[in-house]
Amino acid sequence: MIKIIFVCLGNICRSPLAEAIFQHKVNQKGLQDKISSDSAGTANYHVGDDPDTRSIAVAVKHGVPIQHKGQQFHHTHGEAFDYIMAMDQSNHRNIIHELGYKHEGLFLMRDFDPDGKGEEVPDPYYGGADGFENVYQMLDRSCDELLEYIVKEHNL
Numbered sequence: 001m002i003k004i005i006f007v008c009l010g011n012i013c014r015s016p017l018a019e020a021i022f023q024h025k026v027n028q029k030g031l032q033d034k035i036s037s038d039s040a041g042t043a044n045y046h047v048g049d050d051p052d053t054r055s056i057a058v059a060v061k062h063g064v065p066i067q068h069k070g071q072q073f074h075h076t077h078g079e080a081f082d083y084i085m086a087m088d089q090s091n092h093r094n095i096i097h098e099l100g101y102k103h104e105g106l107f108l109m110r111d112f113d114p115d116g117k118g119e120e121v122p123d124p125y126y127g128g129a130d131g132f133e134n135v136y137q138m139l140d141r142s143c144d145e146l147l148e149y150i151v152k153e154h155n156l
Ligand code: 4NP
Pocket: 008, 009, 010, 011, 012, 013, 014, 015, 041, 045, 123, 124, 125
């Protein structure tokens, strides 16, 4: 099983949405026995919480099932996951700090976005619904390319 974890700050807006979109694509391709996804936050503010209602709303709007309980990113996730996807540069730095080493499967999510390679997925927490739709579109594009990359890399 190839394991992937999406990481943001709070684990209620961006990363549970990324997990839901990615897992939906995995399921649609019948790869659910080969790839599994999870998400976490670098902060502990929302441990045990459901995703933000605006992330749930944008997922439902696009027909993507979403269910997650907030958890904090922990250094043991480094060994447990093949891929760690940071939403922004701050998350990326905090992940390296928590791990204490450079994980070879650590990427910025938008390293895989054909429309904005290497840019950040902006934190939509303090904005409105259009911010969540914007985040959804970036994640959707990035998840397509990421899944294609993993399929090729592992001959799935
Ligand atoms: P996320 O958004 O990192 O995409 O889950 C945030 C959620 C909550 C907070 C910050 C960002 N917060 O400060 O509580």
